[in-house]
Amino acid sequence: EAGVVQSPRYKIIEKKQPVAFWCNPISGHNTLYWYLQNLGQGPELLIRYENEEAVDDSQLPKDRFSAERLKGVDSTLKIQPAELGDSAVYLCASSLRQGDHHNEQFFGPGTRLTVL
Amino acid sequence: AQRVTQPEKLLxxxxxxxxxxxCNYSYSGSPELFWYVQYSRQRLQLLLRHISRESIKGFTADLNKGETSFHLKKPFAQEEDSAMYYCALAQTDNQGGKLIFGQGTELSVKP
Known part of the structure; x- marks a missing residue:
């Protein structure tokens, strides 16, 4: 089992360019999370999916960020246009929700974004 | 507001x-607390959760609701314990297990 897969691992772009991150969760996990981790900080939730539905996107800056999980499996997070302040690590995590019980979240390796 | 505070950046x-x-927390509901660890060049992983009441790699953590704390302890540190440690709180009140993380503490164990 490869665990949560993310690509690319590193991305360097110039400001105002678009960028996309991809995440494939652990097989069978119905809940998928995107977190933002700034340098020296803990992860902060951007968006949470249960199957294909975005059930918590209150922290997602919707003017430039978008996400999708069309078939309830893998997910893409996009930024357009990117700003200097978007430089950070973008983490994907997945878990199995069983009724009201949320099991352990498993994290991917992250994508380190640098905006120049 | 829900918040997790880790006062030490480096230990x-x-x-x-x-x-x-x-680790100290602020939460109006019934908290579920976790410790996550990130070893060098590895991904973030769960170390332990308070409801399990277990010891992992010699680490234990007790939830103290009176002091709103969830400190992580180990009696004898090992060099392989050097890592970043994050305390996290799961919001269980219709928030789908959303995790709120502290800023993290880097533990350095010297030989």
Whole structure:
């Protein structure tokens, strides 16, 4: 089992360019999370999916960020246009929700974004 | 507001010394607390959760609701314990297990 897969691992772009991150969760996990981790900080939730539905996107800056999980499996997070302040690590995590019980979240390796 | 505070950014101890990583939380509901660890060049992973009441790699953590704390302790630190440690709180009140993380504490265990 490869665990949560993310690509690319590193991305360097110039400001105002678009960028996309991809995440494939652990097989069978119905809940998928995107977190933002700034340098020296803990992860902060951007968006949470249960199957294909975005059930918590209150922290997602919707003017430039978008996400999708069309078939309830893998997910893409996009930024357009990117700003200097978007430089950070973008983490994907997945878990199995069983009724009201949320099991352990498993994290991917992250994508380190640098905006120049 | 829900918040997790880890007051120490860096904690440095010698091998064999006791270690305590502090975590305080603010949450109006019934909290579920976790410790996550990130070793060098590895992904973030769960170390332990308070409801399990278990010891993992010699680490324990007790939830103290009176002091709103969930400190991580180990009686004898090992060099392989050097890592970033994050305390996290799961919001269980219709928030789908959303995790709120502290800023993290880097533990450095010196030989």
């Amino acid at each position: 440095s101890v010698f091998k064999g010394a006791p270690v305590e990583l502090k």
